[in-house]
Amino acid sequence: MSRFWSRLTHELRPYVPGEQPRMADLVKLNTNESPFGPSPRALQAIRFEAADTLRLYPDPQATALRTALAAYHRVRPEQVFVGNGSDEVLAHAFAALLKHEAPLLFPDITYSFYPVYCRLFGISYETVPLDKAMQIRVADYRRRAGAIILANPNAPTGIALSRSEIVALLEDHPDVPVVVDEAYVDFGAETAIPLVASHRNLLVVQTMSKSRALAGLRVGFAIGDSDLIEALTRVKDSFNSYPLGRPAQAGAIAALEDEAYFQQSRVRVIEGRERLTRGLKQAGFEVLPSQANFVFARHPAHDGAALAAALRQQAVIVRHFGAARISDHLRITVGTDEQTDRLLSALSRILG
Numbered sequence: 001m002s003r004f005w006s007r008l009t010h011e012l013r014p015y016v017p018g019e020q021p022r023m024a025d026l027v028k029l030n031t032n033e034s035p036f037g038p039s040p041r042a043l044q045a046i047r048f049e050a051a052d053t054l055r056l057y058p059d060p061q062a063t064a065l066r067t068a069l070a071a072y073h074r075v076r077p078e079q080v081f082v083g084n085g086s087d088e089v090l091a092h093a094f095a096a097l098l099k100h101e102a103p104l105l106f107p108d109i110t111y112s113f114y115p116v117y118c119r120l121f122g123i124s125y126e127t128v129p130l131d132k133a134m135q136i137r138v139a140d141y142r143r144r145a146g147a148i149i150l151a152n153p154n155a156p157t158g159i160a161l162s163r164s165e166i167v168a169l170l171e172d173h174p175d176v177p178v179v180v181d182e183a184y185v186d187f188g189a190e191t192a193i194p195l196v197a198s199h200r201n202l203l204v205v206q207t208m209s210k211s212r213a214l215a216g217l218r219v220g221f222a223i224g225d226s227d228l229i230e231a232l233t234r235v236k237d238s239f240n241s242y243p244l245g246r247p248a249q250a251g252a253i254a255a256l257e258d259e260a261y262f263q264q265s266r267v268r269v270i271e272g273r274e275r276l277t278r279g280l281k282q283a284g285f286e287v288l289p290s291q292a293n294f295v296f297a298r299h300p301a302h303d304g305a306a307l308a309a310a311l312r313q314q315a316v317i318v319r320h321f322g323a324a325r326i327s328d329h330l331r332i333t334v335g336t337d338e339q340t341d342r343l344l345s346a347l348s349r350i351l352g
């Protein structure tokens, strides 16, 4: 608190990211990073950009990257926006598209950055409860809405909606912007990108942080009608013209070109998720059906916060959220098989 702060700053409730501790031999399963590392071709492209050309500003439109993303996802470059991580893309979407007279709708349990952006941009919102199985029911969104944002798969549950459920949502709301945050879509869910051609109100947001193991590079993107993309670009050019540096643009293009590496690491994460799920169920956990690179699990006889603290004592870090309805759950990132084994043996020591 300071008398130098603006009123807005006093009223902010910032998002708290998962911690990045520096402990030796840590099993870090708290921020949904990839355990496998980026494509070697991406690393090579990034190293190549560590050159004299860094004295020059990068392409403010990231034309080469947007063109590569457009080809990959079978859309036009004018339908692609890129930003410094999908968090920045989402922030621009909130400012450009989600503030209206009627409230923005999103689930009561979802990515906890959404209400943070609402406060920052003065957006009124209403939350729509997940059902008892912790699923989004699109029929529950049939009410007055200025806009809608969903994470699909949802976070932190990992549960995905099918493309036909997204179609139903879009058909219920043809006249308001609908943002689908697909941070985890590559781990088994259906992307809504093919619906962009027929739905001018749909914006799909994805990231290279999770399935392409480039969280440290900060590259996110959105695909939607060129009219929506122009709105994002107007906000971006009123904020920071150069969100992506040369290494980020080059690394992201090279990652997209390495399809074989992408498919291989995606499949390894999916297999690791099934292995982790089996191990947790054997240890007595209830595990929600995840299509993401993490699982959301609770033990019927043990408190979530206490379990997270006990795991930390054994140098295993998972994510626990204090919010009502989910405070008994743990969100556990899919690691390597070795990391999963260390988690499971720590749990068996704790559970006795």
Ligand SMILES: *Cc1c(COP(=O)(O)O)cnc(C)c1O
Pocket (backbone or CB within 6 Å): 032, 084, 085, 086, 087, 088, 111, 151, 155, 181, 183, 206, 207, 208, 209, 215, 218, 219, 220
């Ligand atoms: C991780 C995550 C993001 C943000 O990822 P970036 O690293 O900023 O691209 C966005 N939405 C959800 C639901 C996430 O879990």
